[in-house]
Amino acid sequence: MHELSLCQALLDQVEQIARDHGATRVDRILLRVGPLAGVEPMLLQHAYPLAAAGTLAEAAELVIEPSGVRVRCSDCDAETDATPNRLLCGACGSFKTRLISGDELLLANLELTIPDD
Structure with a gap:
Protein backbone atom coordinates (compact mmCIF):
# COMPACT_ATOMS: atom_id res chain seq x y z
CA MET A 1 0.00 0.00 0.00
CA SER A 67 -6.43 21.80 -1.55
CA GLY A 68 -7.64 23.13 -4.86
CA VAL A 69 -6.07 23.10 -8.28
CA ARG A 70 -4.70 26.47 -9.44
CA VAL A 71 -2.96 27.35 -12.68
CA ARG A 72 -1.10 30.36 -14.08
CA CYS A 73 -1.75 31.18 -17.72
CA SER A 74 1.20 31.77 -20.06
CA ASP A 75 -0.98 33.80 -22.43
CA CYS A 76 -2.74 36.27 -20.11
CA ASP A 77 -0.73 35.73 -16.88
CA ALA A 78 -3.92 35.16 -14.84
CA GLU A 79 -3.93 32.84 -11.86
CA THR A 80 -7.19 30.88 -11.69
CA ASP A 81 -8.82 27.78 -10.27
CA ALA A 82 -8.99 24.73 -12.51
CA THR A 83 -10.29 21.19 -12.34
CA PRO A 84 -7.91 18.22 -12.12
CA ASN A 85 -8.78 16.92 -15.57
CA ARG A 86 -9.06 20.32 -17.28
CA LEU A 87 -6.12 22.62 -16.58
CA LEU A 88 -7.41 25.53 -18.66
CA CYS A 89 -7.12 29.21 -17.80
CA GLY A 90 -10.31 30.40 -16.14
CA ALA A 91 -9.82 33.91 -17.57
CA CYS A 92 -9.07 33.37 -21.26
CA GLY A 93 -9.58 29.62 -21.77
CA SER A 94 -6.01 28.96 -22.91
CA PHE A 95 -4.49 25.52 -22.48
CA LYS A 96 -1.03 27.08 -21.99
CA THR A 97 -1.02 26.93 -18.21
CA ARG A 98 1.41 26.01 -15.46
CA LEU A 99 0.25 24.17 -12.35
CA ILE A 100 0.65 26.32 -9.21
CA SER A 101 -1.07 24.06 -6.69
CA GLY A 102 -3.03 20.86 -6.54
CA ASP A 103 -0.25 18.30 -6.59
CA GLU A 104 1.00 18.84 -3.04
Missing part, protein backbone atom coordinates in the same frame (compact mmCIF):
# COMPACT_ATOMS: atom_id res chain seq x y z
CA HIS A 2 1.54 3.27 -1.21
CA GLU A 3 -0.23 5.30 1.48
CA LEU A 4 1.35 3.26 4.29
CA SER A 5 4.86 4.15 3.14
CA LEU A 6 3.78 7.80 2.84
CA CYS A 7 2.47 7.69 6.41
CA GLN A 8 5.73 6.20 7.63
CA ALA A 9 7.74 8.95 5.91
CA LEU A 10 5.36 11.58 7.29
CA LEU A 11 5.72 10.21 10.81
CA ASP A 12 9.51 10.21 10.53
CA GLN A 13 9.30 13.92 9.75
CA VAL A 14 6.72 14.56 12.49
CA GLU A 15 8.78 12.74 15.13
CA GLN A 16 11.92 14.65 14.16
CA ILE A 17 10.07 17.96 14.53
CA ALA A 18 8.57 16.84 17.85
CA ARG A 19 12.01 15.81 19.20
CA ASP A 20 13.55 19.09 18.00
CA HIS A 21 10.95 20.96 20.06
CA GLY A 22 11.18 18.71 23.12
CA ALA A 23 7.61 17.44 22.72
CA THR A 24 6.37 14.45 24.64
CA ARG A 25 3.37 13.89 22.39
CA VAL A 26 1.92 14.91 19.04
CA ASP A 27 -1.74 15.88 19.43
CA ARG A 28 -2.79 16.85 15.91
CA ILE A 29 -1.36 16.64 12.39
CA LEU A 30 -2.78 18.76 9.58
CA LEU A 31 -2.01 17.68 6.03
CA ARG A 32 -2.98 19.46 2.83
CA VAL A 33 -3.49 17.08 -0.06
CA GLY A 34 -4.13 18.16 -3.61
CA PRO A 35 -6.23 16.08 -6.01
CA LEU A 36 -3.21 15.61 -8.29
CA ALA A 37 -0.88 14.39 -5.51
CA GLY A 38 -1.35 10.73 -6.38
CA VAL A 39 -2.62 10.03 -2.87
CA GLU A 40 -5.99 8.70 -1.84
CA PRO A 41 -6.88 10.63 1.37
CA MET A 42 -9.21 7.91 2.68
CA LEU A 43 -6.49 5.25 2.32
CA LEU A 44 -4.01 7.60 4.00
CA GLN A 45 -6.45 8.00 6.90
CA HIS A 46 -6.80 4.20 7.20
CA ALA A 47 -3.03 3.57 7.01
CA TYR A 48 -2.21 6.19 9.63
CA PRO A 49 -2.99 4.15 12.81
CA LEU A 50 -0.77 1.31 11.59
CA ALA A 51 2.15 3.61 10.88
CA ALA A 52 1.67 5.69 14.05
CA ALA A 53 1.64 2.76 16.49
CA GLY A 54 4.46 3.13 19.00
CA THR A 55 5.37 6.69 17.96
CA LEU A 56 4.93 10.07 19.64
CA ALA A 57 2.00 10.57 17.26
CA GLU A 58 0.19 7.37 18.16
CA ALA A 59 -2.79 9.22 19.68
CA ALA A 60 -2.65 12.22 17.35
CA GLU A 61 -5.62 13.27 15.28
CA LEU A 62 -4.80 13.21 11.57
CA VAL A 63 -6.70 15.94 9.71
CA ILE A 64 -6.55 15.89 5.94
CA GLU A 65 -7.54 19.14 4.26
CA PRO A 66 -8.09 19.08 0.50
CA LEU A 105 1.15 16.59 -0.01
CA LEU A 106 2.06 19.17 2.60
CA LEU A 107 2.57 18.91 6.34
CA ALA A 108 0.78 22.16 7.14
CA ASN A 109 0.60 22.18 10.94
CA LEU A 110 1.46 20.20 14.06
CA GLU A 111 0.07 20.53 17.55
CA LEU A 112 2.54 19.25 20.14
CA THR A 113 2.55 18.71 23.88
CA ILE A 114 5.69 20.31 25.26
CA PRO A 115 6.27 19.98 29.01
CA ASP A 116 6.87 23.08 31.13
CA ASP A 117 10.42 23.33 32.41
Whole structure:
Protein backbone atom coordinates (compact mmCIF):
# COMPACT_ATOMS: atom_id res chain seq x y z
CA MET A 1 0.00 0.00 0.00
CA HIS A 2 1.54 3.27 -1.21
CA GLU A 3 -0.23 5.30 1.48
CA LEU A 4 1.35 3.26 4.29
CA SER A 5 4.86 4.15 3.14
CA LEU A 6 3.78 7.80 2.84
CA CYS A 7 2.47 7.69 6.41
CA GLN A 8 5.73 6.20 7.63
CA ALA A 9 7.74 8.95 5.91
CA LEU A 10 5.36 11.58 7.29
CA LEU A 11 5.72 10.21 10.81
CA ASP A 12 9.51 10.21 10.53
CA GLN A 13 9.30 13.92 9.75
CA VAL A 14 6.72 14.56 12.49
CA GLU A 15 8.78 12.74 15.13
CA GLN A 16 11.92 14.65 14.16
CA ILE A 17 10.07 17.96 14.53
CA ALA A 18 8.57 16.84 17.85
CA ARG A 19 12.01 15.81 19.20
CA ASP A 20 13.55 19.09 18.00
CA HIS A 21 10.95 20.96 20.06
CA GLY A 22 11.18 18.71 23.12
CA ALA A 23 7.61 17.44 22.72
CA THR A 24 6.37 14.45 24.64
CA ARG A 25 3.37 13.89 22.39
CA VAL A 26 1.92 14.91 19.04
CA ASP A 27 -1.74 15.88 19.43
CA ARG A 28 -2.79 16.85 15.91
CA ILE A 29 -1.36 16.64 12.39
CA LEU A 30 -2.78 18.76 9.58
CA LEU A 31 -2.01 17.68 6.03
CA ARG A 32 -2.98 19.46 2.83
CA VAL A 33 -3.49 17.08 -0.06
CA GLY A 34 -4.13 18.16 -3.61
CA PRO A 35 -6.23 16.08 -6.01
CA LEU A 36 -3.21 15.61 -8.29
CA ALA A 37 -0.88 14.39 -5.51
CA GLY A 38 -1.35 10.73 -6.38
CA VAL A 39 -2.62 10.03 -2.87
CA GLU A 40 -5.99 8.70 -1.84
CA PRO A 41 -6.88 10.63 1.37
CA MET A 42 -9.21 7.91 2.68
CA LEU A 43 -6.49 5.25 2.32
CA LEU A 44 -4.01 7.60 4.00
CA GLN A 45 -6.45 8.00 6.90
CA HIS A 46 -6.80 4.20 7.20
CA ALA A 47 -3.03 3.57 7.01
CA TYR A 48 -2.21 6.19 9.63
CA PRO A 49 -2.99 4.15 12.81
CA LEU A 50 -0.77 1.31 11.59
CA ALA A 51 2.15 3.61 10.88
CA ALA A 52 1.67 5.69 14.05
CA ALA A 53 1.64 2.76 16.49
CA GLY A 54 4.46 3.13 19.00
CA THR A 55 5.37 6.69 17.96
CA LEU A 56 4.93 10.07 19.64
CA ALA A 57 2.00 10.57 17.26
CA GLU A 58 0.19 7.37 18.16
CA ALA A 59 -2.79 9.22 19.68
CA ALA A 60 -2.65 12.22 17.35
CA GLU A 61 -5.62 13.27 15.28
CA LEU A 62 -4.80 13.21 11.57
CA VAL A 63 -6.70 15.94 9.71
CA ILE A 64 -6.55 15.89 5.94
CA GLU A 65 -7.54 19.14 4.26
CA PRO A 66 -8.09 19.08 0.50
CA SER A 67 -6.43 21.80 -1.55
CA GLY A 68 -7.64 23.13 -4.86
CA VAL A 69 -6.07 23.10 -8.28
CA ARG A 70 -4.70 26.47 -9.44
CA VAL A 71 -2.96 27.35 -12.68
CA ARG A 72 -1.10 30.36 -14.08
CA CYS A 73 -1.75 31.18 -17.72
CA SER A 74 1.20 31.77 -20.06
CA ASP A 75 -0.98 33.80 -22.43
CA CYS A 76 -2.74 36.27 -20.11
CA ASP A 77 -0.73 35.73 -16.88
CA ALA A 78 -3.92 35.16 -14.84
CA GLU A 79 -3.93 32.84 -11.86
CA THR A 80 -7.19 30.88 -11.69
CA ASP A 81 -8.82 27.78 -10.27
CA ALA A 82 -8.99 24.73 -12.51
CA THR A 83 -10.29 21.19 -12.34
CA PRO A 84 -7.91 18.22 -12.12
CA ASN A 85 -8.78 16.92 -15.57
CA ARG A 86 -9.06 20.32 -17.28
CA LEU A 87 -6.12 22.62 -16.58
CA LEU A 88 -7.41 25.53 -18.66
CA CYS A 89 -7.12 29.21 -17.80
CA GLY A 90 -10.31 30.40 -16.14
CA ALA A 91 -9.82 33.91 -17.57
CA CYS A 92 -9.07 33.37 -21.26
CA GLY A 93 -9.58 29.62 -21.77
CA SER A 94 -6.01 28.96 -22.91
CA PHE A 95 -4.49 25.52 -22.48
CA LYS A 96 -1.03 27.08 -21.99
CA THR A 97 -1.02 26.93 -18.21
CA ARG A 98 1.41 26.01 -15.46
CA LEU A 99 0.25 24.17 -12.35
CA ILE A 100 0.65 26.32 -9.21
CA SER A 101 -1.07 24.06 -6.69
CA GLY A 102 -3.03 20.86 -6.54
CA ASP A 103 -0.25 18.30 -6.59
CA GLU A 104 1.00 18.84 -3.04
CA LEU A 105 1.15 16.59 -0.01
CA LEU A 106 2.06 19.17 2.60
CA LEU A 107 2.57 18.91 6.34
CA ALA A 108 0.78 22.16 7.14
CA ASN A 109 0.60 22.18 10.94
CA LEU A 110 1.46 20.20 14.06
CA GLU A 111 0.07 20.53 17.55
CA LEU A 112 2.54 19.25 20.14
CA THR A 113 2.55 18.71 23.88
CA ILE A 114 5.69 20.31 25.26
CA PRO A 115 6.27 19.98 29.01
CA ASP A 116 6.87 23.08 31.13
CA ASP A 117 10.42 23.33 32.41
